Structures are given as structure tokens and as C-alpha cells.
Amino acid sequence: MINRQLLQLMKVNLLYANPQLTRRQREKGKTGTALYRSLISQYLAIGVVFAVIFGGTMLFADLYHNVGVFTNLIALFTIIGLTQTITAINNVFFESKDLKDYLPLPLNQWAVFVAKFSVIVLIILPMEIPAWLIFILAGVKAGRFIGISIAIGTIMFVLFYTCLFLACSTAIFSFAQTKVYQHHQKLMTFLMTGLSMVAMFAAIFVMNTTDDGQSVNSFIIPGFSQLHQAVANPFSMESFIVIAILLGGIAIFGAIMQKILLPKVLSGTNVQQIRKPKRKHKSNGGMTRQFIRYNLGLLKNPNLLMQSLSMTIFPVCIFTIIFVFQDGLNLALLPAQDAGVTFLAGIAVAVTAINQGSLVGVFISLDRQNLSFIKSLPIDFKSYLWLKFKLIVMLQGIILMILAIALGVLTKLIWLNILTLSLGVLLGNLLASAYNFTRDWRLLDLTWTNATQLFNRGGGNLLIGLVTFGTIIIGATLITVYILLVRAYSPLLINSVAMLLIAAPSIWLLWHYYRYWLKANLAL
Amino acid sequence: MIEFNHLQKVYDSTAALKDLSLRIPNGKIFGFLGHNGAGKSTTLKSLVSVIEPTSGTITVDGDNLADHRLAIKKRIGYVPDSPDIFLELTANDYWDLIASAYQIPKDHRHKRQAELMDLFDMTAHADSPIGDFSHGMRQKAIVIGALLPDPDIWVLDEPMTGLDPQAIYDLKQLMRNHAAKGKTVIFSTHVLATAQELCDDLAILRHGDLIYNGSVKQLLSTMPDATLETIYLKMAGRTADQQTVNDLERSDRND
Numbered sequence A: 001m002i003n004r005q006l007l008q009l010m011k012v013n014l015l016y017a018n019p020q021l022t023r024r025q026r027e028k029g030k031t032g033t034a035l036y037r038s039l040i041s042q043y044l045a046i047g048v049v050f051a052v053i054f055g056g057t058m059l060f061a062d063l064y065h066n067v068g069v070f071t072n073l074i075a076l077f078t079i080i081g082l083t084q085t086i087t088a089i090n091n092v093f094f095e096s097k098d099l100k101d102y103l104p105l106p107l108n109q110w111a112v113f114v115a116k117f118s119v120i121v122l123i124i125l126p127m128e129i130p131a132w133l134i135f136i137l138a139g140v141k142a143g144r145f146i147g148i149s150i151a152i153g154t155i156m157f158v159l160f161y162t163c164l165f166l167a168c169s170t171a172i173f174s175f176a177q178t179k180v181y182q183h184h185q186k187l188m189t190f191l192m193t194g195l196s197m198v199a200m201f202a203a204i205f206v207m208n209t210t211d212d213g214q215s216v217n218s219f220i221i222p223g224f225s226q227l228h229q230a231v232a233n234p235f236s237m238e239s240f241i242v243i244a245i246l247l248g249g250i251a252i253f254g255a256i257m258q259k260i261l262l263p264k265v266l267s268g269t270n271v272q273q274i275r276k277p278k279r280k281h282k283s284n285g286g287m288t289r290q291f292i293r294y295n296l297g298l299l300k301n302p303n304l305l306m307q308s309l310s311m312t313i314f315p316v317c318i319f320t321i322i323f324v325f326q327d328g329l330n331l332a333l334l335p336a337q338d339a340g341v342t343f344l345a346g347i348a349v350a351v352t353a354i355n356q357g358s359l360v361g362v363f364i365s366l367d368r369q370n371l372s373f374i375k376s377l378p379i380d381f382k383s384y385l386w387l388k389f390k391l392i393v394m395l396q397g398i399i400l401m402i403l404a405i406a407l408g409v410l411t412k413l414i415w416l417n418i419l420t421l422s423l424g425v426l427l428g429n430l431l432a433s434a435y436n437f438t439r440d441w442r443l444l445d446l447t448w449t450n451a452t453q454l455f456n457r458g459g460g461n462l463l464i465g466l467v468t469f470g471t472i473i474i475g476a477t478l479i480t481v482y483i484l485l486v487r488a489y490s491p492l493l494i495n496s497v498a499m500l501l502i503a504a505p506s507i508w509l510l511w512h513y514y515r516y517w518l519k520a521n522l523a524l
Numbered sequence B: 001m002i003e004f005n006h007l008q009k010v011y012d013s014t015a016a017l018k019d020l021s022l023r024i025p026n027g028k029i030f031g032f033l034g035h036n037g038a039g040k041s042t043t044l045k046s047l048v049s050v051i052e053p054t055s056g057t058i059t060v061d062g063d064n065l066a067d068h069r070l071a072i073k074k075r076i077g078y079v080p081d082s083p084d085i086f087l088e089l090t091a092n093d094y095w096d097l098i099a100s101a102y103q104i105p106k107d108h109r110h111k112r113q114a115e116l117m118d119l120f121d122m123t124a125h126a127d128s129p130i131g132d133f134s135h136g137m138r139q140k141a142i143v144i145g146a147l148l149p150d151p152d153i154w155v156l157d158e159p160m161t162g163l164d165p166q167a168i169y170d171l172k173q174l175m176r177n178h179a180a181k182g183k184t185v186i187f188s189t190h191v192l193a194t195a196q197e198l199c200d201d202l203a204i205l206r207h208g209d210l211i212y213n214g215s216v217k218q219l220l221s222t223m224p225d226a227t228l229e230t231i232y233l234k235m236a237g238r239t240a241d242q243q244t245v246n247d248l249e250r251s252d253r254n255d
Helices: A002-017 A017-026 A033-059 A065-093 A109-141 A145-178 A179-183 A185-209 A226-230 A237-265 A286-298 A302-311 A314-327 A336-353 A370-378 A381-410 A415-442 A451-455 A460-488 A490-519 B042-049 B067-073 B093-101 B107-120 B136-146 B165-180 B192-198 B216-222 B228-235 B240-253
Strands: B001-013 B014-024 B030-032 B055-060 B078-079 B154-159 B184-188 B201-206 B209-215
Touching: A002 A017, A002 A033, A002 A451, A017 A145, A033 A109, A065 A109, A065 A145, A065 A185, A065 A226, A065 A302, A065 A451, A109 A145, A109 A237, A109 B042, A145 A179, A145 A185, A145 A226, A179 A185, A179 A314, A185 A302, A226 A237, A226 B154, A237 B154, A286 A381, A286 B228, A302 A336, A302 A451, A314 A336, A314 A370, A336 A415, A336 A451, A336 A460, A336 A490, A370 A381, A370 A460, A370 B001, A415 A490, A460 A490, B001 B042, B014 B030, B014 B042, B014 B055, B014 B201, B014 B209, B030 B042, B030 B165, B030 B192, B030 B228, B042 B154, B055 B184, B067 B078, B078 B136, B093 B107, B093 B136, B093 B228, B107 B136, B136 B154, B165 B192, B192 B216, B192 B228, B201 B216, B201 B228, B209 B216, B209 B228, B216 B228
Parallel strands: B030 B184, B030 B201, B078 B154, B154 B184
Antiparallel strands: B001 B014, B001 B055, B201 B209
């Protein structure tokens, strides 16, 4: 009977994690098993893509002899796994509003927990597939029979990541029981996800900078080398000790979760205990101000902010850090005649940062049910949406400007090029925002329960990754061509033509979205 | 018999329930009345394990809720104060969840679900997401879910809200029939005429205090020409008369 409950709960949680896709599949007439199969197949697709991309590159690495590469890669995927686990647990357990709805039902607590965690595993697993391949490939490169390598690699992968997953869960759920967390939940969530994200980027950065003096290949991370030993020589005493430690960890963390933490998380003690403190009423200040205040309040969601930043601003920051500190990028020699190039670079930076995962891409949906109510008010609804657009474009513009100026100063650009870079960022922000704001309206979701649902709309994370990657490639190509042309021909002529080529599609795009909104049927 | 013993619920420094003690016998329709914030929903949510009381105990037929939570939950069907739950699920998905939670045998479930869907005119909407329903239809979906396992105890937090007149009539009939079988119906309402019409016993709460617990008949007999509304407002309203409350408490004790 518990199996029946568990299966039903897993189905419910799967639907909750993918509301947009669920809706689309239902519109196509899919229900029951066919619906669940199509939801699971998307995770499989992401897993396959990850496996092909990373597996393909790792095929050529000798993970048996190069212990350093093995430990570095496992460490990287460990940190990625931890970051994703923290975010997913926050979303599925603490941000998702459905937990309290299970409380009155006679459900086995363990079934509720396992069902929720199965969805978390589904979210994380595709990103950890490369780690699984690393475990297997290390065995294959040792010259062992492929079947045995797969079996041993899979066992080690499952043991290691189960232990890690339970340890991480124990830490988060223990922390969630403290008064500090309960009284400052949003701040703590922000710090937790933020710090883990910073740790991930720091790890990537450190791993990319170890090759001055000490090669990545020879830098062996202590602790992870034992895992290599377990995969390379699975029948040695050291391997058995590693396996015993992992099994012990799983048993201890599992017991703590089951006996101590979960009964607290999945009981009434954690729901509705903390009431928000009364806030001082601020005097009216006009409707526009009220709406601005309300809309800024919508952004006070730590999970949403962290997830959005990790998909938008953080990658740009990482590239900046790598270019400036690792590659020592110095653009001081770029003359004023390259002002057009930096303008184009600014557009590329903004278009990379402002994607489907940006705040402008979810800003209308953040209104949830309030949007219907706002529409019922005796105000012009389009003016309200216009106000939202202006507000979020301005906020993003400020962040991107700071980023552009920092990028310019760090790469030692001359002031004119910093200025054009900033102007390019502003134009790119406007164009990308117009697209993503409209996209949010097209895929409007006012019933989301956690931020991940918003980011998974349309093509989801996969599309965000592809668009970002595509933008970088296209942007870099255009910039290279631009630089070559400026060097080969008259800079004045090339810059003038380039400005025309940039201005024409930009104006057309803005006109296109202006007309779209002018004619848009704003029925909810 | 359901017993609340010295139940207290404190949110930070605000007491939502202050030392509530009362008994609800089987086979009765029991109503909770009180203004907004009086503690009705807190009491019901404590009974269905949505919240944990700060102190005190709840027992059902002698079993302490804290010790027999799962078994007692299985005996309770609950309609929350807001029907905005599981909005991503279709009504059928939601009832599937309920059926698996209460472990209802398949054949029994399908028969009862068909009856309830028919009664509440929901047959045509079973495969639509709850999020697409109107408030009243959501309420119907939740009510069907609560009644689907045919539990002994119905706990209904303002169940009539948003329902159409036919559905209200049908629900009232179901409540009466359920109590007539010796089972228990507990509900909260702001509609005093409904309370007067349906309840055998009731509890009136004010600011977390129990100010009346007894039969409706007894309460009405204290002021023969008055309606429940008049008496209620005299006890719990803006110009509440403490003397009336004291008199009623005394007469209840003597009874």
C-alpha cells in the first residue's frame, strides 16, 4: 500500500516540478501514463545531452593514469551537485507551497519524503551523468573488462553521490530547524544558495588557474584520490575501506534524516509557526509608487534571485574573471576607432545575460493571482505592464552598467570605449528584455509554486544554455569580423556602416514589440 | 468521542487558542462559531494535524492524536478553509492521491467517486486542472476528495463557501445522513442560519477563548424569542454582553 502511495506522490511531485510541460502535454490530449512518460523523457534527454557533450570530451582523457584530472573533475561535479542539491531542496521542500497540503492526509511520511526527493534526484541526476562516466571511464582506461568497469563505476557513483546527497540534506534540514533560519528564512536561503554558487564558481576558477607552476593533471585533490583508487583497483583493501566509509555515511545520515529531521519537517511543527512581523504602513504616495513598491517586493524571493543570477549575470562574471585574471586580458591598446566594436561587445554581453532565466523573463508571472485582480482595477492594464517593463529594464540596466564599467576598468579600456560598451549594454538590455518580457506573457504562468517552474517553461534550462552558448559564439564571431574590418578599411566608414546595421534591426525589433503590445489581446 | 484537553496555540507572543477544553460526542453535527481570528480554523487544523498545538492534547475515542497520528488521520476527511490546493493537478489526479493516501479499494472508490461526481455535477470536469476551476468548483473538488474515503469524522472548515445552492443543499443532506449513522461532522461557519439549522451542538470562540459549548437547543432556550444570530452577537459581537456569557456558562454547567 505504501508503494501505491509512493507512486502516486511521485506522480504528483513530477507534475508540480513541470507545470508548463504538463499543461502542454495535456493540451495534446496526453493523460495518465503517457503524460508521466513524456515528463520523464525530458530529463532523460537532458541526461543524454550532458553525457554526449562531456562524455565525448572525456573519452580522450586517460583518467586511470591522470589521477589529478580524475580528482579535479569529480571535485567539480561534487560542487555542482551540492549547489544543485541546496537549490533543489529549497525549491521542492521549502519554497513549494504544497507541503502543508499533505499534512491532513494519512500519508506515510517516508513516502512523502522519498517522492519529493525522487524529483530532486531527477533534477540533479542529468547534471551528474558526466561524473558517472568519469567513474566508468577510469575503470575502462585501467584495461578492465567494460562490463566490470560499468558495474564498479556505477556502484561507486551511486554510493558516493547518495552519501553526498544525504550529508547535504542532513545539513540543510538541521539548519532549517534553527531559530536563526526560521526567523530569517529568506535571508538564510539567499546566503545558502549564494554561498554554494560562489563556491562553485570559485572551484571552477581555482581549477582553471592551477596550471601555473602545477599542472591540472598533476594536482591531486586529497580525499578524492581514494575514490580513484576504489575505481582503479576495486579489490584492494583501500577500496573496501572507501566503500565501508561511504556505506557508513549513508547509514548514519539516513538514520538522522529518518529518525530526527523528517518527522519535524513533515509535521505541523514547521508549518505556520512563524508569522511575519507587522510592517509599518507607508503613506500612499500615489498609485505608481504603490505599484513600484509592490513590484520590488515581488523580487524579494531569494531562490528566484539566486537562480536567475546563476543563469544570467554569474556566467558573464565568470567569463570576465577568467579573461581578466587567468588570461590577463588587457584592452588598453584598443584605440578610439574601436568604439563601435566595444558597443557591439556591450550588446553581446547584455544579450548573453538577459535570457529566459532573467528577471524580465519571469516578471509578469511573478504577479501570480494578483494579476487578475490588478486587471480588474479601474486602471489601464497595458500601462501597468509598461510600468513593470520600465522598472525591470531599469533595474537590470543598473546591474549591467556596473558590470560593464567593471569589465572596462579591469581590462583597462579607454574611457570612450567604456562609454560605448555601457551604451551597448543598455541597448542589448532593452532588446533582450523586450523579447523576454513578451515571451513571459506568451508562456504566462500564474499558478507556479516554486521558481524552478518558471525557468523550466518553454525549452527550459537546456534552451537557456544553448541560447547563451549560441550568443557567445555569434557575438565573438561578429566582434572578430568587426575588428578585422576596422583594421582593413576606413574606421569611419566601417563604424558608420556597422551602426546602421545595428540600428536598423534594433529599431525594427522595438517597433515589432511595440506593435505586438499595441495589438495584444490581454485576456488572462 | 473527540476530546480537546487544555489546548493552547501560541504564535510568537499571540495566543490563537487559550486553554480550550471540549468534547464532541459521536453521531453529532458539531459547529464552531466565532469571528475571524477567534480560533476556529486553528482548532480544526490542530485536529487534522496541519498545525501542532503549543500545549494540550487531542484524543479521538481515547487515542491520543500525537501517538496515533496516521491511524486518526485515516478516520478524518478534511475540507480546508481555502480550496486553492493542488492547483496543478486535475480533479482526477487529486482524487487518485486521496484514494492512495486513504488506501481506498479500487472498486469501492470508483463507485463512490461516480456518485459524488454526479451529485456535485463534476463528472464533466474530472480531467480538468483544479487551477482552471472557479472557486465553487474547486470547493466541490475538495469536498468530493474529503468524502471519497467515507471517513468516520468529517472536518469541514467553512465548507459551504462558494458552493451553489444545490450543492449546499446536497452537502447539508450528506452531513445529516452521516451523523445519523452515528458518525461525526465538525464544521465551522459564519452563516448562523446554517449553524442553527444543522448543528446539534456548537462551540462559540472569542479571541481564542471558548465562551459557549453546548447544544443549540439549550442556547436558543435561554432567549426564547431570539435567533441564533441575536444570541451570538450578544455573546461574541461588538457589543458583547459579558453577563450573558456568564449566565450561559452557568446554565450550561448546571445542566
